[in-house]
Amino acid sequence: EDKVVQSPLSLVVHEGDTVTLNCSYEVTNFRSLLWYKQEKKAPTFLFMLTSSGIEKKSGRLSSILDKKELFSILNITATQTGDSAVYLCAVERNTPLVFGKGTRLSVIA
Amino acid sequence: DGGITQSPKYLFRKEGQNVTLSCEQNLNHDAMYWYRQDPGQGLRLIYYSQIVNDFQKGDIAEGYSVSREKKESFPLTVTSAQKNPTAFYLCASSIGRGRDTQYFGPGTRLTVL
Numbered sequence: 001e002d003k004v005v006q007s008p009l010s011l012v013v014h015e016g017d018t019v020t021l022n023c024s025y026e027v028t029n030f031r032s033l034l035w036y037k038q039e040k041k042a043p044t045f046l047f048m049l050t051s052s053g054i055e056k057k058s059g060r061l062s063s064i065l066d067k068k069e070l071f072s073i074l075n076i077t078a079t080q081t082g083d084s085a086v087y088l089c090a091v092e093r094n095t096p097l098v099f100g101k102g103t104r105l106s107v108i109a
Numbered sequence: 110d111g112g113i114t115q116s117p118k119y120l121f122r123k124e125g126q127n128v129t130l131s132c133e134q135n136l137n138h139d140a141m142y143w144y145r146q147d148p149g150q151g152l153r154l155i156y157y158s159q160i161v162n163d164f165q166k167g168d169i170a171e172g173y174s175v176s177r178e179k180k181e182s183f184p185l186t187v188t189s190a191q192k193n194p195t196a197f198y199l200c201a202s203s204i205g206r207g208r209d210t211q212y213f214g215p216g217t218r219l220t221v222l
Binding site: 004006009034036041042043044045048088090095096097098099100101102 | 113140142144149150151152153154157165167168199210211212213214215216
């Protein structure tokens with residue numbers, strides 16, 4: 001059975017800290033890995049990763065994929081209270097996405 | 110103003126009643142999806158449709174039904190057979206060709222009393 005495991009499940013940090021969120025997967029017919037940020041309602045897209053070792057960056061967020069070890073990390077540097085959210089990892093297969101349970105990040109001032 | 114809309118935002122129903130959740134998109138996307146999210150859980154796929162007049166069951170289809178008569182619309186019916194329907198329901202769409210990203214609607218929170 002395909003599965004996506006995220007860790008930690010929740011995390012509390014202070015503003016300015018750097019955090020690393022983890023996502024490991026066991027999926028047949030892997031096509032890509034996606035990261036989403038969910039604040040109150042709809043998840044919003046952050047990154048799509050298809051190739052190993054190529055870092056994707058967007059401002060203070062970056063992510064990388066390791067297809068040999070079957071995991072991805074999402075880094076957030078200089079965290080702000082606006083980064084507080086649930087971060088979801090999802091893996092695309094031949095059939096639609098399978099999601100992890102998410103990591104709830106709380107950034108306190 | 111392109112996007113995905115879901116209605117209603119909040120829905121209350123009595124046990125044993127069927128209820129239909131609306132999802133509309135004007136992004137000209139071929140593929141549409143329905144997910145359920147429970148507290149502390151990720152998103153679980155209920156049904157998806159990659160083209161008009163065709164749809165497939167996801168991981169937790171029991172107690173749900175869908176239709177895809179128009180490209181823009183993918184309504185989800187929660188039937189009385191669904192044992193635990195109270196949840197947050199998210200609709201998504203994607204271009205549907207090759208490796209594409211899913212974009213989500215704002216969700217409907219269904220509470221069955």
